[in-house]
Amino acid sequence: MSDIHGVSARATALATSVRAFIEQAVIPCERATLAHDVEALDALAARLQPLARQAGVWGPRLPSEQGGLGLNWRDAQPVLEQAGRSPLGPIALHCAPPEGPNITTLAELGTPAQCERWLGPLIEGRIRSCFAMTEPAPGAGSDPRMLKTHARRVDGGWVIDGHKWFISGAQGAAVAIVMAATDEGPTFFLVDTTNPGWHHLRTIRSLDAWQQGGHGEISLTSCKVGAHDVLGEVGRALEYAQRRLEPARLAHCMRLIGRAARAMEIAQAYVIERESFGRRLSEQQMVQAHIADSQIDLQAARLMTWQVAARMDAGLPVKQESAMAKVFVSEAISRVVDRAVQLMGAQGIAHDHPVAAFYQELRAFRIYDGASEVHRAAIAQRTLRQQRSGA
Numbered sequence: 001m002s003d004i005h006g007v008s009a010r011a012t013a014l015a016t017s018v019r020a021f022i023e024q025a026v027i028p029c030e031r032a033t034l035a036h037d038v039e040a041l042d043a044l045a046a047r048l049q050p051l052a053r054q055a056g057v058w059g060p061r062l063p064s065e066q067g068g069l070g071l072n073w074r075d076a077q078p079v080l081e082q083a084g085r086s087p088l089g090p091i092a093l094h095c096a097p098p099e100g101p102n103i104t105t106l107a108e109l110g111t112p113a114q115c116e117r118w119l120g121p122l123i124e125g126r127i128r129s130c131f132a133m134t135e136p137a138p139g140a141g142s143d144p145r146m147l148k149t150h151a152r153r154v155d156g157g158w159v160i161d162g163h164k165w166f167i168s169g170a171q172g173a174a175v176a177i178v179m180a181a182t183d184e185g186p187t188f189f190l191v192d193t194t195n196p197g198w199h200h201l202r203t204i205r206s207l208d209a210w211q212q213g214g215h216g217e218i219s220l221t222s223c224k225v226g227a228h229d230v231l232g233e234v235g236r237a238l239e240y241a242q243r244r245l246e247p248a249r250l251a252h253c254m255r256l257i258g259r260a261a262r263a264m265e266i267a268q269a270y271v272i273e274r275e276s277f278g279r280r281l282s283e284q285q286m287v288q289a290h291i292a293d294s295q296i297d298l299q300a301a302r303l304m305t306w307q308v309a310a311r312m313d314a315g316l317p318v319k320q321e322s323a324m325a326k327v328f329v330s331e332a333i334s335r336v337v338d339r340a341v342q343l344m345g346a347q348g349i350a351h352d353h354p355v356a357a358f359y360q361e362l363r364a365f366r367i368y369d370g371a372s373e374v375h376r377a378a379i380a381q382r383t384l385r386q387q388r389s390g391a
């Protein structure tokens with residue numbers, strides 16, 4: 001039995017269990033002291049993941065043969081939204097970025113030997129990974145074709161040199177998927193981070209504070225890898241990176257809608273209690289307008305996300321829909337959290353409540369996985385191309 005959106009009764013029940021798990025086991029662990037503390041976040045993940053397994057909510061998108069829930073995208077939506085109510089939820093359920101898209105990329109492109117070495121431990125949550133594409137200027141950022149990191153063929157393998165930054169999860173990652181230019185085109189390499197040519201220079205202190213492994217700056221210096229460490233085919237990394245991004249964005253939308261919805265609920269609780277000018281804030285019409293506009297934003301965000309999920313489940317292309325949903329959702333949830341801050345007055349910016357941290361954290365979503373401007377340009381170009389071709 002499914003609902004009108006094709007979400008199964010199992011997923012609806014799971015979403016209820018996830019909500020209870022997040023309320024009871026995860027939210028009590030949210031402490032401001034965890035912010036930017038990569039070791040403490042790893043320790044917490046090790047403590048919460050077995051609890052999530054016991055509660056039957058671990059690994060929403062992981063295969064059931066490996067203990068995951070094996071959900072399709074439509075079923076994952078309500079589950080990931082509930083998980084995303086806390087920044088620690090996806091970490092506890094083993095569905096935090098960048099692990100999910102890295103696991104999918106490895107499963108799709110990995111050789112049996114690569115999968116045996118990396119995929120099993122990643123799925124089980126015994127190791128972490130990162131994805132290294134972005135570089136400081138003049139290297140790759142919004143335009144991945146500007147790649148400066150270079151790999152040259154040597155006897156028995158490749159030597160990689162380059163500089164990467166904003167690499168989520170880098171501190172403590174066991175393996176990195178590194179994108180490097182070669183004479184035959186951009187290529188993915190699997191780099192063991194114990195490789196003497198891999199240098200984790202620093203964790204970049206950023207607005208968002210709850211990323212497992214932080215956001216790292218990396219130097220690759222004469223980093224020798226074997227021929228067997230090429231992931232997929234030489235020269236096809238641009239195409240693979242695009243394929244990796246669509247599901248990555250979709251999962252981000254699902255999780256972060258949960259965060260924005262919770263921020264608004266906290267603000268609503270505040271305005272229900274707080275009085276001003278002789279009545280409760282919740283009775284002021286401009287306050288009600290903020291609440292209504294936020295519900296409209298959240299509803300529209302869920303529906304656009306759902307459409308991408310439904311198309312992905314049906315195996316249909318999502319290029320345009322995924323870009324439109326990413327722009328809309330990232331901007332809608334920013335508006336929602338901004339209103340939550342405003343409704344709470346000074347309390348909205350105090351770290352006594354999680355709303356201030358969510359406000360900071362959600363800002364980045366308008367930049368990563370394609371900045372809003374880059375998506376808008378691509379959406380417009382596709383639209384104009386379609387009109388010109390008369391399709």
Ligand SMILES: Cc1cc2nc3c(=O)[nH]c(=O)nc-3n(C[C@H](O)[C@H](O)[C@H](O)COP(=O)(O)OP(=O)(O)OC[C@H]3O[C@@H](n4cnc5c(N)ncnc54)[C@H](O)[C@@H]3O)c2cc1C
Pocket residue numbers: 098131132133134135140141142143165166167168169208215364367368369370371372373374377
């Ligand atoms: C929280 C976070 C996590 C990240 N994690 C990873 C990761 O794990 N791995 C990884 O490889 N990278 C990661 N990144 C990097 C991310 O992919 C890049 O920040 C993004 O691609 C933009 O590149 P840039 O920062 O170099 O910005 P630039 O390319 O320098 O762009 C700056 C701004 O210019 C504008 N702009 C750019 N192009 C256009 C255009 N065509 N038209 C109009 N305006 C434009 C946009 O406003 C853009 O924000 C992460 C970033 C953040 C913030």
